[in-house]
Amino acid sequence: MTKLTQSTTWKALQAHTSQLPHMRELFAQNPQRFEQMSVKACGLFLDYSKNRINDDTLELLFSLAKEANLTEKIAAMFNGDVINNTEHRAVLHTALRSKAEQEIIAEGANIVPEVQQTLAKMAGFVESVQSGQWKGYTGKAITDVVSIGIGGSFLGPKIVSQALRPYWHAGLNCHFVANVDATSICEKLKGLNAETTLFVMSSKSFGTQETLTNTLSAKDWFLAQGATQQDIAKHFVAVTSNVAKATEFGMDANNIFPMWDWVGGRYSLWSAIGLPIALLVGMDNFKALLDGAHQMDEHFANTPLPQNMPVIMAMLSVLYGNFHGSQSHVILTYDHYLRGLPAYFQQLDMESNGKSVTLDGTDVDYSTGPVIWGGEGTNGQHAYHQLLHQGTALIPADFIMPLQSHNPLGEHHDQLASNCFGQTQALMQGRTFAEALAELSNSKLDEPQKALIAKHKVMSGNKPSNTLLMDKLTPTTLGALIALYEHRTFVQGAIWQINSFDQWGVELGKQLGNDVLERIGADLDATELDSSSNALVNLYRQGKL
Numbered sequence: 001m002t003k004l005t006q007s008t009t010w011k012a013l014q015a016h017t018s019q020l021p022h023m024r025e026l027f028a029q030n031p032q033r034f035e036q037m038s039v040k041a042c043g044l045f046l047d048y049s050k051n052r053i054n055d056d057t058l059e060l061l062f063s064l065a066k067e068a069n070l071t072e073k074i075a076a077m078f079n080g081d082v083i084n085n086t087e088h089r090a091v092l093h094t095a096l097r098s099k100a101e102q103e104i105i106a107e108g109a110n111i112v113p114e115v116q117q118t119l120a121k122m123a124g125f126v127e128s129v130q131s132g133q134w135k136g137y138t139g140k141a142i143t144d145v146v147s148i149g150i151g152g153s154f155l156g157p158k159i160v161s162q163a164l165r166p167y168w169h170a171g172l173n174c175h176f177v178a179n180v181d182a183t184s185i186c187e188k189l190k191g192l193n194a195e196t197t198l199f200v201m202s203s204k205s206f207g208t209q210e211t212l213t214n215t216l217s218a219k220d221w222f223l224a225q226g227a228t229q230q231d232i233a234k235h236f237v238a239v240t241s242n243v244a245k246a247t248e249f250g251m252d253a254n255n256i257f258p259m260w261d262w263v264g265g266r267y268s269l270w271s272a273i274g275l276p277i278a279l280l281v282g283m284d285n286f287k288a289l290l291d292g293a294h295q296m297d298e299h300f301a302n303t304p305l306p307q308n309m310p311v312i313m314a315m316l317s318v319l320y321g322n323f324h325g326s327q328s329h330v331i332l333t334y335d336h337y338l339r340g341l342p343a344y345f346q347q348l349d350m351e352s353n354g355k356s357v358t359l360d361g362t363d364v365d366y367s368t369g370p371v372i373w374g375g376e377g378t379n380g381q382h383a384y385h386q387l388l389h390q391g392t393a394l395i396p397a398d399f400i401m402p403l404q405s406h407n408p409l410g411e412h413h414d415q416l417a418s419n420c421f422g423q424t425q426a427l428m429q430g431r432t433f434a435e436a437l438a439e440l441s442n443s444k445l446d447e448p449q450k451a452l453i454a455k456h457k458v459m460s461g462n463k464p465s466n467t468l469l470m471d472k473l474t475p476t477t478l479g480a481l482i483a484l485y486e487h488r489t490f491v492q493g494a495i496w497q498i499n500s501f502d503q504w505g506v507e508l509g510k511q512l513g514n515d516v517l518e519r520i521g522a523d524l525d526a527t528e529l530d531s532s533s534n535a536l537v538n539l540y541r542q543g544k545l
């Protein structure tokens with residue numbers, strides 16, 4: 001048994017949560033519940049009153065956080081301590097959005113100047129591409145950017161660009177290629193003109209199979225369109241922490257934008273990995289995104305735990321995962337521009353907290369990261385919300401919505417908002433058997449049929465949700481929102497005593513995949529694997545069933 005589950009607070013939470021009344025009752029008992037259980041920070045408003053909590057729950061949760069030395073752990077991250085203990089690295093994505101005058105030390109040196117230099121290099125490049133000064137090999141301005149990267153070098157740029165669509169520079173379009181499936185790059189290249197296309201290759205390690213293969217195919221396509229080797233420098237740039245490897249690959253040294261070991265892939269959109277975003281929305285908007293995140297960093301680092309938005313959200317997630325047996329968490333964005341955010345938060349959280357041993361290598365005896373999934377409202381209401389309302393799994397939900405739309409049109413936004421709020425209300429209050437029966441009072445059904453239908457209409461309610469609002473989706477509010485979830489992920493990892501910043505679990509599959517690739521390449525029958533893997537490889541080699 002680890003110390004965590006043996007602690008008095010852990011045991012008190014176990015006893016306490018089983019005794020808490022239904023949320024309907026909690027709301028009835030306390031008319032101040034909304035005022036007491038909502039918080040505003042950095043342009044975001046969080047209503048967390050529709051959760052299975054009362055004052056005692058919160059007190060116990062914050063005690064758990066204190067016992068985990070959360071405040072000290074937050075300070076250690078911001079200070080550049082080597083908290084990623086398995087890769088011996090500091091975790092300083094917060095430095096990427098720091099102010100120029102700050103001093104942040106990693107491995108004995110102030111890293112803020114190099115962050116600022118890279119931002120300046122990005123600014124010069126963005127200006128030159130947007131203004132048309134940067135010319136392709138036939139003297140034409142760039143019209144299309146193809147961003148090649150995967151994982152953290154893909155999801156951040158793609159989802160933030162999608163979210164900031166109203167801020168795009170006229171005349172530039174961006175296409176994202178991640179999958180090694182050739183269909184992805186082939187479909188993206190269809191209709192593009194090599195003379196006006198710029199490729200941004202993003203890979204922190206410069207060693208990721210998918211990204212290298214896609215970049216080589218992009219280069220072949222480019223040359224096949226009539227361009228020459230000398231033209232490559234006008235059409236290919238790279239973002240990487242492995243500048244030597246990028247140069248060796250043939251990237252022009254002037255076209256390489258650096259990043260650093262102390263930035264984790266899934267936390268890297270704030271670095272030059274965000275170049276596609278900056279190309280689309282301009283450097284001022286990119287800096288506004290950084291500023292929003294910086295505001296959330298300040299809030300997170302300096303606000304007492306009970307008013308600290310990321311801490312509150314994290315502790316609620318701990319509550320459901322560890323004390324209510326919940327294994328999944330759903331993100332519901334009531335904004336079409338934010339439709340990709342669940343996938344982004346999925347990588348952020350699941351790659352960070354999908355761990356089974358503590359920092360010192362002890363097996364955990366409690367749940368860690370839940371399955372994160374979701375989609376855009378109202379679409380999900382006509383699909384998977386059924387399970388949220390009446391399924392057997394408890395799935396806490398985050399509803400995210402801007403108060404103002406970028407596309408005000410008739411009654412659309414009022415309808416969107418009413419659906420959002422209506423869903424959280426339905427999840428919380430549910431519908432009792434008596435209420436369901438009363439709704440059927442005018443129906444022509446006989447009494448046993450009414451009772452049967454009423455039984456099927458019963459919704460237990462007491463289903464938790466957070467509602468996160470912002471005035472409008474802007475680069476600044478988006479930056480704050482993403483940083484909020486980054487810190488929420490960090491806090492959960494701190495409570496569970498795990499390393500949220502490595503990802504060893506992705507390695508074995510890559511390794512075995514490479515072995516299989518060698519066999520396929522050598523055109524050899526696989527015989528030495530398990531019978532299933534041997535047969536699959538051999539079926540593939542035969543190419544037909």
Ligand SMILES: O=P(O)(O)OC[C@H]1O[C@H](O)[C@H](O)[C@@H](O)[C@@H]1O
Nearest residue numbers: 150151152153203204205208265
């Ligand atoms: O940026 P790269 O080095 O190409 O890495 C791309 C991605 O691949 C890895 O497998 C990791 O799981 C991700 O965290 C990372 O973002």
